[in-house]
Amino acid sequence: MKEERICINEFSNSLHISIMDTLFKLLLQTCMELNVQLFLTSHSKETIENVLKCCPDLNSHINLYTLYNRKGKTIVRNLNYVDAIEAIDELNLEVR
Numbered sequence: 001m002k003e004e005r006i007c008i009n010e011f012s013n014s015l016h017i018s019i020m021d022t023l024f025k026l027l028l029q030t031c032m033e034l035n036v037q038l039f040l041t042s043h044s045k046e047t048i049e050n051v052l053k054c055c056p057d058l059n060s061h062i063n064l065y066t067l068y069n070r071k072g073k074t075i076v077r078n079l080n081y082v083d084a085i086e087a088i089d090e091l092n093l094e095v096r
Contacts (some may be wrong), residue, residue: 006031007039011046020047021084032058052084 005045015023028051031038042048052062059081079087 003035003037005037005039009041010043012033012041012042012044015047017046017050020050021054024051028055028058028062032061049088052081052088 012020027038030036040051042072043049052064060080062084064079064081064084066079068075068077
């Protein structure tokens with residue numbers, strides 16, 4: 001069976017914060033049920049944290065990638081769910 005992919009750029013634009021938990025949880029659960037790989041991009045700290053925390057039962061399926069420039073080169077940092085939450089909650093880092 002072929003795995004499908006969905007890519008959504010700046011997915012939180014025009015969403016009110018009150019709907020984010022419900023919408024993100026539904027989106028993640030639906031992608032799991034349909035075997036769809038989901039790629040989301042955002043510059044919003046609140047949105048990234050909300051997606052990471054909205055559906056703890058799917059945490060083993062969530063990875064966070066951040067891109068940054070170091071000496072003219074694009075560097076990719078990959079954090080699994082546990083490391084991303086630790087960076088946010090314990091180290092007080094922004095992961096966007």
